[in-house]
Amino acid sequence: MARLFSKGGDKKRREQQAQKQHKKKNQEVADKAHSSRAGTGAVNAAGSHPKVLNITSLAQDGRGIARNNGKTVFVTGALPGEQVSVMHYRQRKRFDECIVRDVEQASAERVLPSCKHFNECGGCQLQHLEPAAQLFNKQEGVLEQLKRHAKLAPKVVESAVESSALGYRSRARLVVSKSGQLGFRQGGSNEPVTISECGILDARLQRLLKPVQKWLHDLAVNTSRMAVTHIELMATDSEVALIVRHPKAVAIEHRQALEGVLTIEGAKVWWQAEKKGSLQGSAGRSCDPQLQYRLPQYDLNLLFKPTHFTQVNTHVNHEMVARAVSWMDLQADDRVADLFCGVGNFTLPMARKSAAVVGVEGVAGMVEQAKVNARFNNMKNLEFQAFDLFDQSVGQRLKRLKTNKMLLDPPRSGAREVCEQLNGGGITHLVYVSCNPMSLVRDSAILHDQGFKMEKFCVLDMFPHTAHVESMALFIRS
Secondary structure, eight states: OOOSOOOOSOHHHHHHHHHHHHHHHHHHHHHHHHHHTTTSSEEOOTTSSOSEEEOOEEOTTSOEEEEETTEEEEEETOOTTOEEEEEEEEEOSSOEEEEEEEEEEOOTTBOOOSOTTTTTBSSOSOTTBOHHHHHHHHHHHHHHHHHHHHOOOOSEEOOOBOOOSSSOBOEEEEEEOTTOOEEEEBTTSSOEEEOSOOTTBOHHHHHHHHHHHHHHHHHHHHSSSOOOOEEEEEEOSSOEEEEEEOSSOOOHHHHHHHHHHHHTTTEEEEEESSTTOOEEOTTSOEEOOOEEEEEGGGTEEEEEOTTSOOOSBHHHHHHHHHHHHHHHTOOTTOEEEEESOTTTTTHHHHHTTSSEEEEEESOHHHHHHHHHHHHHTTOOSEEEEEOOTTSTTHHHHHHHTOOSEEEEOOOTTOOHHHHHTOTTSOOOEEEEEESOHHHHHHHHHHHHHTTOEEEEEEEEOSSTTSSOOEEEEEEEOO
């Protein structure tokens, strides 16, 4: 398999800069990890642990992997191909853990993180690894797990679906500290890290950070206790909005102050007193707003509520949908099942190419929204049903749908119950969209036992600079 990246650039200078920056980061990370994890593992006495380790690969959480006397060691801050000295070595039953002290021999793919908050913020674990190398390691990691745990290998590995590594994120939830500081969580901790910028956010959302932080500061000064715990930012093709979560009451004048400031940025503001509760306007009245995003290659506009799940990377979502539809090889007489369909992100595009599509979702509110989208786009060959896709008898309900092709887009837990009950059905093509390599590996083995062969595979780089891996596989059954 061809490597997806090249070395290039002034390597020596880059390595020196990266080592200096990373030494500072690792000392800060080490100090925090040492205090926050005290008592959670046995710390070796001085001199009893290895001083230097050679890193062979990346773990799912972005840590480097080494071996010491046959035992796996997870090394925070290390990259594949590096030789590192380590500190804070902890022995556990099945594996050991430690943190980089110094990078003795740096990887050619090590780079300086672009974000000034990288030393503390837990959002981006891989900014010290160039984006092409991130993709390569994510892809190799999933393929290795498929080979090791499911004894499977795809017939074809297609190029990754990717986007720009910066400015891609159209949705993010930030935490608000008790003193009114806006930020994200620290790596390996629930402690908030105040941020003034975030390069992975959509530029329109980045512009909201400063006025929102000023409003929070004023709110903290003028109230005895901080009422706000989270701020959720979101951007669509033409709209920008945020949800303010406030377990304690926020006075009308303070609400109007924020809305007045954000009007300049064209942002809508909604208020939420309880987690998963209804939204309110500035006057405290309940409201039921909707936003929309486009799938231009299918001439579709999908409506969604601000509390609904939507993909955060617009470009990757467009390309992911297009590739999934292509892999399905849809014909005019096909009947397709779209399981875990949400608001219809895959359902409506597939309906453009087939006789009929049945979308199934366990959340009744999402099913109703999908029906709204079918009507909004004037599509008649769609049906949506709400039932539990984790039920042990789900197979009988799926057989009654009388479909010959299927798309699965499950949550992190995967679609085990569905996969186990596809024997004897008429499904010939199945596209599995995964947000968790572990459940993909497990379900791929189950599908193989049901007579499916993995024809194609690709990585979906929905979250550049993070260790999160999404992927997609096509299974064919004769």
